[in-house]
Amino acid sequence: MEKNVSLDDIVNIAKRRGLIFPSSEIYGGLAGFYDYGPIGFEIKRRIIDDWWWNFVISRDDVYGISPAIILSPAVWKASGHVDEFIDILVECTKCKSRFKAETLLEDLGIKISDFSMESIKNSLRDNNARCPKCGGELSEPRRFNLMVEAHVGAVKDESSVIYLRPEIAQGMFINFKLISAITGAKLPFGIASYGKVFRNEIAPRGFIFRLREFEIAEIEYFIDPDEQNSCEDFHEVDNIEIKIWTKEEQKRNLKPKERKLGDAYNEGVFSSMWHAYWVGESVKWLESIGLSPENLRLREHLETELAHYAKQTFDIEYYFPYFGWKEIVGIANRTDYDLRRHSKTSGEKLYLVKDGKQFFPYCIEPSFGIDRIFLAVITEAYTVREDGKVILRLHPKVAPYDAVIVPLLKRPEFIAKAEEINRMLKRERLATYVDVSGRVGKAYVKADEFGVPYAITIDHETFENDTVTIRFRDTREQIRVPITELPIRIRELSKTTV
RNA sequence: GCGCCGGUAGUCUAGUGGAAGGAUGCCAGCCUUCCAAGCUGGUGACGCGGGUUCGAAUCCCGCCCGGCGCACCA
Structure with a gap:
């Protein structure tokens, strides 16, 4: 298996197999905008679904919301974005x-x-x-200003200017008080969301790496400023090993150092224990969708790089063979900057009260660039087999389909059987499709390029004893199973194999 | 945004002033085969706009898009 993938390889398969391609292409394209096709969107959707499951549904302390893309311009003035220029x-x-x-x-x-x-x-x-x-x-x-401006209402003048959000965070900060009141959530707790954001980048570059319209998934996790270093769940991440490149090491031209998060925390690398915890949770998730630990590292922002709201930020960088190390996730300690600003500007009481004293919670913000993560996942999965065929070795949970169903022959009874199994598996909420190319090899190769982990083949024996074969994408090995066991077998396999 | 280089079917590519060719994919059919490889037929391209010329994919100008470098990067 070869792994020296180039950006051209990725662009090529993206176009050829319907993952992603330039937007408005019949009119010559528009820089910084791309469309996801049938296969690409399924992969992206599953990445987002898994993110949501991992960071919202499977936890009891994070609440998911979906704030508007367009907020009052007052929000962006208060947040400091209107005064940030590029x-x-x-x-x-x-x-x-x-x-x-x-x-x-x-x-x-x-x-x-x-x-x-x-x-x-x-x-x-x-x-x-x-x-x-x-x-x-x-x-x-x-x-x-790098915010994309538009106008709302009948009159197109200064008073009708609005901004398309450059981050989702503000939609969560301005709802902070409401969410905490509605849910009754006590600190620490988080608000999460994902969706499109817009930035008027001067020079979109690197395929889908720097876009003008892109998708991010963010958590604003609020903590008591007095409890920043008491995170009960820290033991769940303290053993994670990762290359860490602190700002001092960067300034002194030292190399990143492999450390356990727990040790790094004890060395004082992180602004707080909660900051370190969210770094760990983020790394864990990235690894769970198929990114190798050796291709991930943590880089601390230098003072000059810090956003106007951040006290300390770590980027999780991924090693793209064609770009080098690039940011895919940023985890910032935003302190109480935003709640304090909105409280002051709006006059609303966005603080909490403890022991009769008012205080603003601190906020840790993990922010995931979904399109960049998509690119990393595709890049990591892209493999060329000895015979020259391309396979996307995607983790089953982010593959575009759970399985393809392939009739060995293009005969009516084979096709009918394939369609019957397809309907049965869809009723079980598995994402499947039938490939009636009539040549199994063709169907397998196509599915391999889509990243479909399993191929279910209907052969002559199927009609004798109601069994089919399951072929594994990565090894091309096959096992024979009864049709009735397919749903459970596919589910089990998806959990235990890659 | 500046500079350099580039843009021919979905993809890869030949063509550098005189009929746009190939490979692959895709579609239909034959073959009835377990890893794209057989046979027949078919669809499909010179990024856009102007100029030069009898004639432009080819030369010139502008624009769009992309790659690289610079700059910038919440």
């Missing part, structure tokens, strides 16, 4: 016209070697640049 803009202090720094410098005939904030600032000052419209004084260069 493209470099300068504004005239007199007439309020806005100019892109690059264009402005060009128009003024100022040559510049690089467009960093620093050199733009310097050259504007050194050349004593003034507003080209009114000659007024220019503001310091600032970075332009």
Whole structure:
């Protein structure tokens, strides 16, 4: 088996097998937007389903919600997002016209070697640049908002501007008080959600790695600031071993060090025990959907990288053979930043009371980039067999189908039997389909590329004793089982094999 | 957003000024076979728009999309 997969290989299978492809393609495409096809969407949906099961349903302390994509612009002003900029803009202090720094410098005939904030600032000052419209004084260069703007209502002016959310978190913070009142949840507890978010990236890049519309799954987990280091379930993660790259190690050019989370916590690597716990839970889940531990590492954000709301953030990075180490999950300690800001701005009492004292809970935020995780899962699963055939060795729980049903011959009785078994398995809530290519080899190869873990074949013996064979995707071995046992056998196999 | 390179069927690819070809996939049929390999037929492409030319997939310009580098990255 070979494993040196390139991005071209992934793009190719994605297109050829209906996983994912450029959006609006018949009109030339639109940078930063991709459509998931039948197979890709099933895989993605199952990743999300498993995430939801693992982080919401299987726990008693996390409540799932689905807040609106569009929130009041006041939310984004309070959260600090409106004041966070990325493209470099300068504004005239007199007439309020806005100019892109690059264009402005060009128009003024100022040559510049690089467009960093620093050199733009310097050259504007050194050349004593003034507003080209009114000659007024220019503001310091600032970075332009990466939120996607739209308008609601009949009038399209400043007052009708709204933003498409760049993160889901705010929809959870603004509902914090309501959720805690409705559920009666006591600290510590979390709110979770997943869905589309939008960011006006300057340069979408790397297939589906940097998108303008993408899916994230987030948990905002609230803890008592006095209890940050008492996490009863920490023993469930303290033995997890992972490469950790602290900010000090990065600054000193040291390599990441393999550590147990418990040891790292004791060394003081994490901002709190709860922070370490959520790192552990996140790593556990990523491994459970098929990402190898050796391809995962933890990298602490340097001070300069920290978001405006974060005290400490760890990225879980995945080693993509064609990109190197890249972030797929971020786990931030947002402290009480958001609840405090919303409380102050809205006037609502988003604090809790303990022993007669008001306080704002601290928040740990694991944030999963679903499209990046999808790409990692596909990349990890992509395998070329000795005979040159491609298989996606997906974990059964994230495979697009549970099984394919293949009639050995393209005869009416074989096809009828296949359809009968298909209906039976669907009644058992298994995701199956019939492949009537008429050549089993073809059906197997196609299913292997889809990542379908099992192929059920109807052969001559089926008509003699009501048995079929189950073929394993990864080994091509077959076992024979009675038709009546299929649902239970497929379920059992999905739990115990990969 | 800047710079460099690129864009021919679903996929891979030939064609560099003079009839767009192949492989594979896909569809229909034959064959009735346990890992894409037999036979017959069929569908299917020059990213978009302008220009040069008798004639453009080919040369020029603009745009779109992609890769890489820079920048940026909540």
